[in-house]
Amino acid sequence: MNLKGKVLAFVCLFSWVFSSCGEYQKAMKSDNYEYKYQVAKALYEKGDYTRGLRLWEKVVAYYIGRPQGEEALYMYADSFYKRKKYLLAAYQYERFLKNYPRSEKAEEALFLKGECHFRESPKYSLDQNETYSALDELQEYIDRYPNGAHLRDANNMVLELLNKLQQKSFEIAKGYDKIRDYQAAIKSFDNFLIDNPGSTFREEAMYYRLHSAYELAKNSIKSKEKQRFEEAKSYYESFVRTYPDTDFKAKADKMYQDILKKISEL
16 A cells, blocks of 8 residues: 555544544433434444443433334343453343343343353352353253254353363362361262262262272271271272273272272281
8 A cells, every 4th residue: 555545544544533433422412312322333333332332321221112122222232242241241131131032132142141151150169150140041041942043052051061060069079088088078979979970070089089988997996997998999899890991090909909908807
């Protein structure tokens, strides 16, 4: 591009920005809701969600119940989503669904509401309220739209969220083993294995259950040793039967040999 072309492009860009800013300021000061709505819509279509939100805040309540309300409320919610204000977006998508349950945008809004909670779900070690909210919302989408356009994404999100909850439960049980509260660890691992039969943490859970049972038996009073070593033996047998090629095999075998020795001595 030659110098003349660059200057012309700059002038056009400056004129557009100046005009856009002028229209925005004018709309903000105006008492004309239709004018505010049109400018907010134009800003939305240009991707200027920040300024658009300030206008939507002033017009959305006015238009709910009017012909433009459905479009206005959806763009308001979507502007929060585009700005990554996910909890605010989720609230407005919910508001949209309550006001326009038969809208063509209802499926999209329900999925995006669930996605917003999914994006707010924290790492497994923190409080999981948002994770449970996301699961509820996404499951509602899956149930309501079994052939929906976002079904695959919704299912993948559900699996990721469930894995996070499983990891939290597993780490809690593992924490009991670490602080040597072996009875609590065994109970927690038992519950985890019952509740999560297909978990990616199942192998580790079975190994650490064996470890907790072994350590509990070693530290038991004489009258409980035999029973607890027998229980540890059964955990070993279940573990290696389920995972014969486990990476924990050497450690498990070492415990098993000691378990057999202790049983023979009792």
